[in-house]
Amino acid sequence: MRFQLTEDQRALKAGVRELLGRRFGREALRAAVDAPGRLDRELWRALGDAGFFALRLPEADAGVGLGLPEADAGVGLGLPEAVLAFEEAGRALLPGPLVATHLAAGRVPGAATGETVVTAVDGELVEWLEAADVALGEVAGAVPLRSVDPLTPLHRTPVDASGRAPDPVAALLTAAEQLGTAVRVQELAVQHARTREQFGQPVGAFQAVQHLCADLLVRTETARVAVYAAAVTADPADIAAARLLADEAAVRGARDCLQVHGGMGFTWEADVHLHLKRAWVRARRGGGGTESEELLAARLVA
Template identity: 35%
Template sequence: MRFALSPEQEAFAASLDALLSTLDCDTATRAWGAGDHGPGLKIWRRLADQGLTALTTPSHRGGLAEEDGTGATTVDAVLAFEVLGRFCPPGPWTDSAVLPCLLDDEILASAAAGETLVSLAFPPYLPFALDADIADARFLVDGTSLRGFTPGTPLTSLDSSRRLFEPVPGDELGPALDPARAFDLGALLTAAQLLGAGRHLLEMSVAYAGQRRQYGREIGRFQAIKHLLAEVVTALELARPLLHGAAVTAEPADVSAAKVACGDAAHLAARTALQVHGAIGYTAEHPLGLRLTRIRALTSAWGTPAVHRHRVLAAIAP
């Protein structure tokens, strides 16, 4: 079987990329981390108008997904979240996308429209709730049950824009529809963001290597720099088919393989970007830092690398 993106899918990803390139996501992300949610919420609403928050919601709840497969698919969601990873806008994007796997309720319509922000806690894989302080709806996956929760102690994240809170369990709301599918989708969309962030760091590194001069020539002309960047290209290009394949099959082992590969490739891109940029990459003002901390935080979100490697091993071991 030959898998290739359709022209419509490529155009959708390109339209999101074009839109986000006109928005100041870096400033919004920094403001979000400082407690000013206004700029980030404006970006949230703009992307909701483009249908991003409705990609995984069934049509009978106001979303774009159809049961017969004619509407938005998981591949479409992965493409969208890869673009999100490139620009790193703040907000609980993955939580909102996963919610349709956990319940079938009227709240899905407002979430799909971008009017309701959702915060999820999914222990042990997602023990802390993202942006619970400003979320309109909060859900805690307790085994096979779904509970509400209130935000407890705020916690510090490596990524200052990821505002985490300990969930204080509330009343039971009923059974969770498909927790296993919710976890896999969350891990898959997190992998997509990692891949997008890694690809963006590669582009930044290539551009900088073509501008920075040492010893009378651009550093990108040195063989050592070329080798570093080539290794990143290889890692990212090998991870992307795993990501898209997992979006098609939805097999847990495939999802975990994609999460590991995208995380490793993004980490390599981050490490190489620091080597190429040098001291300027360590400054808080440089856009490189936003992707570095986001990659570090997302690598362990929705299952650590050890968790996902164990799932792959369990699937292939005799």
Template identity: 55%
Template sequence: MGEIGLFALRAPESAGGVGLGLPEAVLVFEEAGRALLPGPLVAGHLAGSAGLVAGAADGSVVVTALEGAWTGGGAPLVEHLRAADAVLVLDEGGEARVLSPGELPAEPIRSVDPLTPLHRVQHRVHGRNAGGADGAFAEGGAGDAGGAVGEGGAGGAVGTSAGGGTDAAALRRDAALLTAAQQLGSACRTLELAVGYAREREQFGRPIGAFQAVQQLCAGMLVRSETARSVVYAAAVTADEGEVCAAKLLADTAAVHNARDCLQVHGGMGFTWEAEVHLHLKRAWLRSEQWRTAVTSEEQLASALVRPICH
């Protein structure tokens, strides 16, 4: 992935990157979701394109991410921690920090997705970040991660705050949108699988796609996929916080419900290891709990609706 430029996609060409923008990144991550590519791809892309971790852009350093939010009393999860060389911590507000995996107090837990190992952060350990402000999860800050922060050479092209630092809020927004793009790709893939199977599988001497009940399932999958696509693409162009929330909400819904309907079309065959349908469902469940959850998106959208309109 590093060799083909996935992690340096939005880094400027002057820094050795590809020099593209968020809309192009969304298209790439949509295809990654369609293919069920494993790994902390979003974290690597953010770290490489923003120049936060040396070696992230070419894939020689594996970067995972921690959302840094304890919502509803639940401890946050981090994926692929054992394989990672660095952890990108994106706290609520402030600037992004980078820690080494050993600095993170986390324990392994069983993941619903067999291709995405998970660790749960056990407790907060307050420290200080590179700018001297209080940190949230581990002692030390970005400067303690082997001096990796800012050495990637991207010049802060992605997620740069007005003060010149790396804005964690902007990175969290981008992470939510790229995750929504992966969900969109998965939703489109399960639609293709369902339609293809409905054309081939015969029952009572006819393809099951000839039956109205199956047609209705496939039609609903198409509507969800195309609705999510329009919103995800729009959010990629505007990078508006509210539109990103809407994109993540609709893409999560499309990915989960399309995978479930695809399983319904496949019947028992969809649960076998020979079929990829169940893997799409498990990955969709997992992604729906990352970055912007449904509750978080709905709350932010509701707040935007009741906010007074300024003339």
């Protein structure tokens, strides 16, 4: 993927955004917040029909040769296109074990079509355990946790798998979701800065707010370049760098967006806190934080 997206890639990105805007707009987002733990199966199947989970599976003809059932035949695209789709999912705050189900497509029957919801143990945590049809990893004896994110129910497993090497594709797709959150909080901050007035002028006229919005833009675009590049190379070190930058862009971006909003940003009615909480939860997934730092350090030493 070149850094200038192809026409097909732009069409894919726009198509996913249009689908999510139609099926998971703000009203649906707020309904999901009011019903924590309930996964919208109709939306999940709509994602399957659109090819979201099967983007990287071979197309029908090629899939037969690989032993895939016809129902699980895919779209035949690559990792760069999956990154674009997951970026839009992150921007929309789409709930559910998206990464686990995407990675299970072609291996777990029904995952590619959205008929089967798949989750997986990540370290000692597992997301959406009670709503999932299939859980990959040791989940016996898992206990529910009080999740900071109302849209991501969590369980802690008795077996800590954090010492295992994280799946680099899972780490990259999580980075893409974080990039989507960074994009969205930047949009929200700029929109508020342009429309909210204090002392007879938009708050965006004040230098402190301008600096916050500028920092949001720089972090987002830096993360975008890193995530898109890692999608092309699929190199573990590139993915680790992209993950660190995307986690920072999402978490710090959401915090800065909240500051731009001022006191109203802390209210339940504003969406800013939902983006911050989701960014916190994603940052705990495998392949982020210390794991990425150690991988990069080992590469530099080598």
